[in-house]
Amino acid sequence: MRFKICVFFLFFITVTSFSQTKVYDIGFLLDKSSNAIDVRLNDLENEIKAVIGEDAIIQYSDANRLINDFDIDLALKNYQTLLDNETDIIIAFGTLNNLMLTKQGNFPKPTILFGNVSQDLIDKPHFNNLKSIENFTAIITLQSYEEDLELLKELVNPRKVGVLIEESFLNYGNIDSTVEKLESKLDLELEVIPFASVDDILNNLDEMDAVYLLGGYYFSDSDIHKLADALIDRKIPSFTTTPINDVELGLLATSHDQTEVNQFFRRIALNVESIINEKEFPEIASLLELDKKLTININTANKLGLHLKYSLIVTTNIIGDATDLVADKKYTLVDVMQEAIEENLQLKTNKQDVLISEKDTQLAKSEYLPDVFVSATGDYVDPELAETANGQSPEWSTAGNVTLNQTIYSQAASANITIQKALQQAQQENYNSEELNTIFSASGAYFNALIYKANYKVQSQNLDLTKTNLQIATHNFEAGLTGKSDVLRFRSELTQNIQDLIIALNNMEQGFYELNKVLNNPIDSKIDVEDTELLEGSFQGYIYRQLAEFLDSPELRKTFVDFLIQEALENAPELKALDYNLIATERAEKLYSVGRFIPTLGLQGQYNYTFNRTGAGSTFPTFLTPPPNGYYYVGVNLSLPVFNQNKQNINKQIATIQSDQINLSKDDLKLTIEKSINDAILQLVNEISNIELSKVFEETSKEALELTQTSYANGAVNIVQLLDAQNNYLEAQLSVSTATYNYLYGLMELERYLGTYFLLQTEDEHAEFLQRFIEFTNNN
Numbered sequence: 072m073r074f075k076i077c078v079f080f081l082f083f084i085t086v087t088s089f090s091q092t093k094v095y096d097i098g099f100l101l102d103k104s105s106n107a108i109d110v111r112l113n114d115l116e117n118e119i120k121a122v123i124g125e126d127a128i129i130q131y132s133d134a135n136r137l138i139n140d141f142d143i144d145l146a147l148k149n150y151q152t153l154l155d156n157e158t159d160i161i162i163a164f165g166t167l168n169n170l171m172l173t174k175q176g177n178f179p180k181p182t183i184l185f186g187n188v189s190q191d192l193i194d195k196p197h198f199n200n201l202k203s204i205e206n207f208t209a210i211i212t213l214q215s216y217e218e219d220l221e222l223l224k225e226l227v228n229p230r231k232v233g234v235l236i237e238e239s240f241l242n243y244g245n246i247d248s249t250v251e252k253l254e255s256k257l258d259l260e261l262e263v264i265p266f267a268s269v270d271d272i273l274n275n276l277d278e279m280d281a282v283y284l285l286g287g288y289y290f291s292d293s294d295i296h297k298l299a300d301a302l303i304d305r306k307i308p309s310f311t312t313t314p315i316n317d318v319e320l321g322l323l324a325t326s327h328d329q330t331e332v333n334q335f336f337r338r339i340a341l342n343v344e345s346i347i348n349e350k351e352f353p354e355i356a357s358l359l360e361l362d363k364k365l366t367i368n369i370n371t372a373n374k375l376g377l378h379l380k381y382s383l384i385v386t387t388n389i390i391g392d393a394t395d396l397v398a399d400k401k402y403t404l405v406d407v408m409q410e411a412i413e414e415n416l417q418l419k420t421n422k423q424d425v426l427i428s429e430k431d432t433q434l435a436k437s438e439y440l441p442d443v444f445v446s447a448t449g450d451y452v453d454p455e456l457a458e459t460a461n462g463q464s465p466e467w468s469t470a471g472n473v474t475l476n477q478t479i480y481s482q483a484a485s486a487n488i489t490i491q492k493a494l495q496q497a498q499q500e501n502y503n504s505e506e507l508n509t510i511f512s513a514s515g516a517y518f519n520a521l522i523y524k525a526n527y528k529v530q531s532q533n534l535d536l537t538k539t540n541l542q543i544a545t546h547n548f549e550a551g552l553t554g555k556s557d558v559l560r561f562r563s564e565l566t567q568n569i570q571d572l573i574i575a576l577n578n579m580e581q582g583f584y585e586l587n588k589v590l591n592n593p594i595d596s597k598i599d600v601e602d603t604e605l606l607e608g609s610f611q612g613y614i615y616r617q618l619a620e621f622l623d624s625p626e627l628r629k630t631f632v633d634f635l636i637q638e639a640l641e642n643a644p645e646l647k648a649l650d651y652n653l654i655a656t657e658r659a660e661k662l663y664s665v666g667r668f669i670p671t672l673g674l675q676g677q678y679n680y681t682f683n684r685t686g687a688g689s690t691f692p693t694f695l696t697p698p699p700n701g702y703y704y705v706g707v708n709l710s711l712p713v714f715n716q717n718k719q720n721i722n723k724q725i726a727t728i729q730s731d732q733i734n735l736s737k738d739d740l741k742l743t744i745e746k747s748i749n750d751a752i753l754q755l756v757n758e759i760s761n762i763e764l765s766k767v768f769e770e771t772s773k774e775a776l777e778l779t780q781t782s783y784a785n786g787a788v789n790i791v792q793l794l795d796a797q798n799n800y801l802e803a804q805l806s807v808s809t810a811t812y813n814y815l816y817g818l819m820e821l822e823r824y825l826g827t828y829f830l831l832q833t834e835d836e837h838a839e840f841l842q843r844f845i846e847f848t849n850n851n
Contacts, residue, residue: 102165141239457688466686642826
């Protein structure tokens, strides 16, 4: 019985307690609404409920979200509506609501006004000295048009700036006089452009070097996207007074960040809590001082062709992907390989050597072409001498002749043709080797650019991480959890990180310079490289999946290596070049041995014709028969060198030595190829394990960093542990960013030794390669 009485008593107390919990209805006064505004109001509502907890029941009604659409009379009417209905607390935001409420003499219901105003438009000391007003407080943040325009000027140094202001705001502020003062003070040409829509802005941007957006809080995300894209297309930088979200959507810069909104909401929630607890407002109308930080969308900056000053990096919050570059051309690995073949200057130079060797072959063949000479003469002889020559040497005469020399057979000429053909083919193989080297060098430049680009991104993220840790250290110092030494240490780290970022940026630029050189582009060409991953992008083909399986299989690896060595020996252009050089040398050796006993056979012929004979002695005596004016002769000659100063024997000995030398070079090259294949395979196996381990390292170091950050913020660990965790994470990120690229670069190195690149082959050629491996495996 006593137990039932106790239960009833406890139930009665609980019901009584719940019945005494007071319900509060909160209403909102807005100038305008949008999806973004609705989302932020929902966040505010949740913040208020979180702070109030179980002290009261908070209710919101869509009917109590009243909008004035920039109509001052409607704003007053909306306020009166909330005074007359069940609303207990009024929260107002917006320029017109600000003007309307500050004119009220008294406030029957608790009213909270929040927003931001420009210190260029208000008397800050007067605002701070406002007296307490019953049932009213205003939480206002200051923004400075002057400071924003100074930042814009430092960023882009514009001449004429369009000041974008909502039409409704022009009716309630002294904007024109403020703009005139700023023009004179900042030495800028400022033109006010009122707007009610994005199109109003876009239709009035002629001759603008930059724009400064005042307002635009009620633009939708799609409106901001539209505005940002249009400004980027017209190469017009933008600075906005709206929060960081609009910069994330594509505008260039702002001096506001997300913490402003969060601080607003927490202050409003605390004031609501004071009302519920029947206390006075914890503060009178006041300014909420916030740390301002320049925020820049790095992708927008890149599209506009702007380069951030190093002096601004320390204090600037950079959003976006710093490695998402604006380029005239973005290369894949296959693009790089193909363009290197077509455009590389060194390769073009080597191509000329092939053309020269072709001409040398043609020159050797020309020994069997006829050699024809045509000549003409005109003679004058002393008349007295001509008279005594019996017509053989007339005073005046002109004649001409045609001479023909034709080699019918020459052992030396035939040998030279064979030698030059072999040397031409050797030169072609040398070119093929250089082509493989050029492709490999271009691939190396491509992967280096990717590594530099990834490192730049990691260093950028690490800089942001240091800034975050500096904020934590600053908060801990202000709360008395740590000393100032932590703040100073992170400032030192920040300086070092900035230097590391600058070095990473310059390395990335140098990587692009090297790639431009390989591809015969102007060195300063704006290019980018498309990221690639293992078994993705260019490497997603079946052949690479098979290679990965063969390398990962201990049973197949030895057989696969032997097969690759066989393929490399068959494909190696260096070996083929030596083979052709050996052919040339052996032919020379044959020429200087038995070939020297084979005679050279030639044909000669000449035709002579006398065109004119005049003057003294031009007639023959009657007892002599005059020769014909035209006559010819033909002859065959046979020559055989009997003793040529022993040069034949010496040349034979030289050719024999050269043959031995080439054979030794071939043996050495085969060993080098075999070793290179084995080394490349071992390196690939190492990189496969490195890829997996680096991923695990990154995941664990990231988790460890997050835990250490939380512990440091709570004063549970010291700065050394946080720095170690951050450095470990940085090292892990760098390892991950390079591990895959090193593996893919190793694949390209293996293919270079094989004498072929799978990326430049067809699927049929891949299938033939795999079929040869299957046959090799079956035979071995």
